[in-house]
Amino acid sequence: MTDVSSRIPVIVGVGQINDRPANPIEGLDSAQLMAAALLLADQDAGGGWLADADMLAIVDQMSFRELNPVGALVADAVGATPRIIEQTEIPSGDSPTILLNEAANRIASGEVSVAAIVGGEALRTAAARAAAASGGERQNIVRAGASKRTGYRFDYGLATPTDVYPLYENGCRAAWGQSLDEAQRESGTIWSRFAEAAQENPGAWIRKPVSAEEIIEPNAGNRRIAFPYNKLMVANSSVNQGAGFIVTSLAEARRRGVPEERIVFVGLGAAAHEPEDPLARDGYASTPAMAVSLNKALELNQFKAAELDFVELYSCFPCVPKMARRVLDWPIDKPATVFGGLTFGGGPIGNYMSHAVVGMVQKLRSEGGKGLLFANGGYATHNHSIVLSSTPIAAAAFPQDYHFQAEADAARGPVPPLVPGYCGPGTIETYTVIYDRVGEPSFGVVVGRSPAGERFLAQVPASDEKTIAFLTNGQNEPVGTAGEAIAGDGGLVLWTSTGC
Numbered sequence: 001m002t003d004v005s006s007r008i009p010v011i012v013g014v015g016q017i018n019d020r021p022a023n024p025i026e027g028l029d030s031a032q033l034m035a036a037a038l039l040l041a042d043q044d045a046g047g048g049w050l051a052d053a054d055m056l057a058i059v060d061q062m063s064f065r066e067l068n069p070v071g072a073l074v075a076d077a078v079g080a081t082p083r084i085i086e087q088t089e090i091p092s093g094d095s096p097t098i099l100l101n102e103a104a105n106r107i108a109s110g111e112v113s114v115a116a117i118v119g120g121e122a123l124r125t126a127a128a129r130a131a132a133a134s135g136g137e138r139q140n141i142v143r144a145g146a147s148k149r150t151g152y153r154f155d156y157g158l159a160t161p162t163d164v165y166p167l168y169e170n171g172c173r174a175a176w177g178q179s180l181d182e183a184q185r186e187s188g189t190i191w192s193r194f195a196e197a198a199q200e201n202p203g204a205w206i207r208k209p210v211s212a213e214e215i216i217e218p219n220a221g222n223r224r225i226a227f228p229y230n231k232l233m234v235a236n237s238s239v240n241q242g243a244g245f246i247v248t249s250l251a252e253a254r255r256r257g258v259p260e261e262r263i264v265f266v267g268l269g270a271a272a273h274e275p276e277d278p279l280a281r282d283g284y285a286s287t288p289a290m291a292v293s294l295n296k297a298l299e300l301n302q303f304k305a306a307e308l309d310f311v312e313l314y315s316c317f318p319c320v321p322k323m324a325r326r327v328l329d330w331p332i333d334k335p336a337t338v339f340g341g342l343t344f345g346g347g348p349i350g351n352y353m354s355h356a357v358v359g360m361v362q363k364l365r366s367e368g369g370k371g372l373l374f375a376n377g378g379y380a381t382h383n384h385s386i387v388l389s390s391t392p393i394a395a396a397a398f399p400q401d402y403h404f405q406a407e408a409d410a411a412r413g414p415v416p417p418l419v420p421g422y423c424g425p426g427t428i429e430t431y432t433v434i435y436d437r438v439g440e441p442s443f444g445v446v447v448g449r450s451p452a453g454e455r456f457l458a459q460v461p462a463s464d465e466k467t468i469a470f471l472t473n474g475q476n477e478p479v480g481t482a483g484e485a486i487a488g489d490g491g492l493v494l495w496t497s498t499g500c
């Protein structure tokens with residue numbers, strides 16, 4: 001009979017690296033960051049694991065695309081000869097939790113004995129090298145990539161995550177009946193706790209106290225990015241960071257003599273997704289897929305939110321942990337991170353959650369207890385939650401099917417039809433204002449609803465100072481108010497708020 005401990009997935013080693021040379025050009029590339037993180041994870045697990053790894057799973061990276069797929073390079077650098085080498089198709093925020101869940105399944109089924117999972121991004125170095133090569137300024141690689149894409153939302157300026165997530169922030173504030181000041185204060189409070197967590201964490205990128213007021217207050221060093229987010233409220237992708245971890249079975253961990261107090265148990269996971277197109281959502285004040293992912297992960301492991309000792313609620317932008325904490329009823333005074341969040345901990349595109357795994361394992365080893373990892377990818381699109389625990393989880397029987405899409409689809413309200421080019425009266429469903437590098441408005445974007453309930457986009461030119469002020473001054477809630485969509489000269493529909 002098979003020993004049950006051979007079907008119980010555990011994490012035995014974690015490692016991460018921050019690479020911050022004074023001259024960013026001299027930094028490591030993504031594959032080098034991954035190798036460095038894995039070697040640290042191996043050391044953390046007692047050594048000798050990578051040589052025996054039969055699986056190497058990589059979070060796709062975008063900083064050094066020419067190196068993709070990086071698996072063979074990384075394996076070589078760490079002395080591994082894995083039978084299975086995989087890389088996720090895209091660098092998505094949920095990639096690390098998918099790979100952890102997959103590794104747990106494969107270990108429990110006996111397909112794999114030792115799995116190494118890793119990711120790394122070197123956008124700070126890549127941007128500096130690209131600027132040096134072209135003799136130009138340092139480029140924002142996230143925006144440069146998006147600028148090549150075309151389509152309805154791109155035409156209106158909703159191209160990157162910094163443009164799209166504010167639609168949720170403004171939609172949530174209105175739905176929750178908060179004033180702008182209350183909503184900003186909530187973001188500032190959560191983010192200042194992230195800064196505290198980052199300060200305590202040697203693996204974090206920015207390690208200094210930052211108050212809620214400093215986060216909320218726009219100024220030259222904390223410029224407005226997209227209303228109502230300032231630079232200190234969004235993911236910092238200009239980092240060079242790598243993180244990885246080693247997953248095996250409890251039986252193998254014991255056979256190799258890993259001390260019991262260093263073993264962390266992997267619980268069951270749950271994934272569910274929103275439609276890829278952010279304009280094909282049922283609304284902007286919650287996501288049914290996020291709620292299904294969080295609630296299912298707790299239910300499957302027979303955990304209650306109130307019993308959790310630690311959580312990592314993905315934090316590319318404040319609206320994400322704000323929606324997640326409402327699903328969990330997570331108190332604002334309890335930290336929503338074990339790593340420091342994507343602003344202060346660092347936002348290495350798809351690999352943040354590998355750092356969260358490292359942080360969670362370290363917390364569970366030192367303090368014991370139960371932890372929840374909630375990952376988000378895309379534009380509040382992909383959700384994958386999974387739990388970790390310092391003690392065995394009785395309900396966690398692997399392998400498991402972690403897809404709960406049918407539940408999310410059943411919970412979704414009707415999605416309004418999209419009518420590109422709509423002109424006429426309407427109301428604001430949600431909106432944002434995008435700012436330039438000196439913090440001046442470039443333009444506003446309104447997601448509107450026609451009297452028939454259809455959805456459309458309209459831009460607010462920066463020259464319409466009255467409407468821009470109405471959207472941003474916090475005196476009245478703009479969501480739900482009326483206006484007029486009219487054809488503009490450049491082929492775009494323009495929005496004017498009435499009565500402002």
Ligand SMILES: CC(=O)SCCNC(=O)CCNC(=O)[C@H](O)C(C)(C)COP(=O)(O)OP(=O)(O)OC[C@H]1O[C@@H](n2cnc3c(N)ncnc32)[C@H](O)[C@@H]1OP(=O)(O)O
Binds near residue numbers: 237238239
């Ligand atoms: C599911 C998801 O995860 S979606 C999220 C995906 N990620 C993103 O969309 C990234 C969003 N963030 C960004 O695009 C950028 O970080 C921006 C636009 C906010 C700022 O980037 P840049 O214009 O390159 O920054 P800027 O030139 O002003 O300053 C660079 C410095 O500021 C730091 N920095 C950049 N962003 C941030 C931030 N959000 N918070 C704090 N510091 C930051 C950099 O580390 C860099 O510091 P260094 O000079 O010591 O290396």
